[in-house]
Amino acid sequence: MLGPTLETDRLILRPPEMEDLDPWAAMMADEETARYIGGMMTRPIVFRALATMAGHWYLKGYGMFSVIEKESGRWIGRLGPWNPEGWPAPEIGWGLSRASWGKGYGSEGATAAIDWAFEHLGWDDMIHCIHPDNANSINLAIRLGSTYRGHAKLPAPLDFPVLNYGQTREEWRARR
Secondary structure, eight states: OOSOOEEOSSEEEEOOOGGGHHHHHHHHTOHHHHTTTTOOOOHHHHHHHHHHHHHHHHHHSOOOEEEEETTTOOEEEEEEEEOOTTOSSOEEEEEEOGGGTTSSHHHHHHHHHHHHHHHHSOOSEEEEEEOTTOHHHHHHHHHTTOEEEEEEEOOTTTOOEEEEEEEEHHHHHHHO
């Protein structure tokens, strides 16, 4: 295991594992789900994305967690701290399968990940990079207490504009 396991009332957040490939590939084959998180991907490309997430854990000591629904044991997405080379700033990001939308899992998981990043990684500040058309993620960022900070462009190969929402550790703690 590359890192810790976090638990919330309904979720288990753990580093990615090879067993996540099938459900992750299914998520990224769904056009509506994949639209704002890099677009639809074939299974070989998803394998590379999974390896990238695992490599981020290995190289930096943190990365996005695989999100497991406690009740069913199903993998439902990935979220958490992320800051690859060329990224605008340390990010707490998310991408959840469509079947898990509207259940509050994004807020629940992101809250645990933000707590962990500020407490264990020592981050003073974090952002969320959100596609300008992704109203659901913008709303989630606002519910988390993040505010709009301007535009940025993600590095290649993504190479698309994003809106940055974010907050400092002090702002997060004041809300909590």
